[in-house]
Each structure stands twice: as C-alpha cells, then as structure tokens.
Amino acid sequence: VQLVESGGGLVQAGGSLRLSCVASGSTFSINTMGWYRQAPGKQRALVALITTGGRSTNYADSVKGRFTISRDNAKNTMYLQMNNLKPEDTAVYYCYALDRRIMNYWGQGTQVTVSS
Numbered sequence: 827v828q829l830v831e832s833g834g835g836l837v838q839a840g841g842s843l844r845l846s847c848v849a850s851g852s853t854f855s856i857n858t859m860g861w862y863r864q865a866p867g868k869q870r871a872l873v874a875l876i877t878t879g880g881r882s883t884n885y886a887d888s889v890k891g892r893f894t895i896s897r898d899n900a901k902n903t904m905y906l907q908m909n910n911l912k913p914e915d916t917a918v919y920y921c922y923a924l925d926r927r928i929m930n931y932w933g934q935g936t937q938v939t940v941s942s
C-alpha cells in the first residue's frame with residue numbers, strides 16, 4: 827500500500843484547508859485509515875481515524891468540532907477538512923493506513939502552517 831498526501835499549505839488563523847490522501851496498491855486490504863501530525867520538537871500524535879465505510883470516526887480532543895475526516899472508497903481517497911485553524915495546528919500531517927494483517931503504512935507527509 828502506498829499513500830500520497832496533498833493539500834497542505836500556509837493559511838491564516840481562522841482559515842480552512844482540506845487534505846487528501848490517495849491510496850494505491852493493495853487497497854482492498856485496508857481497514858482503518860487516519861491522520862496523524864507532528865509539530866517541531868513533538869512526537870507524532872493522532873488527529874483522526876476512520877474505519878472502513880466511514881461508519882466510525884475518532885478525533886483528538888484538540889480538533890473536535892473543527893476537523894472532519896471522511897473517505898471515498900471508490901476513489902481510494904481519504905480527506906481531512908480542517909476549519910477554524912489555529913497556530914497550534916501547525917505541523918506535518920501524515921496519512922496512515924492499517925490493513926487486515928495489522929501492517930501500518932504511512933505517507934510522506936504534508937506541511938500545514940497556520941499564521942497568527
């Protein structure tokens with residue numbers, strides 16, 4: 827499974843961005859997908875997860891009510907809609923996938939910078 831993120835960039839506080847993650851390869855084996863982020867000097871942390879079919883989602887407390895995770899299985903694509911962005915949301919955002927064999931996959935990351 828290969829994952830490629832896009833959609834990062836520079837935005838002012840209060841603005842919005844939508845990240846995309848396109849999966850390729852053995853996509854039929856993917857179960858859970860999600861987004862993690864890593865700010866400078868900090869560990870990589872969970873942002874949001876979504877199960878197959880999008881029936882179940884989970885969010886970090888810091889993004890609840892502002893971020894929305896979704897997936898389009900027909901397009902092998904996952905999204906993260908980020909609204910009301912804050913400077914503390916600045917980080918490299920990574921796409922994540924877990925397959926049925928409990929193998930983890932990561933994208934290369936996309937930078938999100940929120941200016942105050």
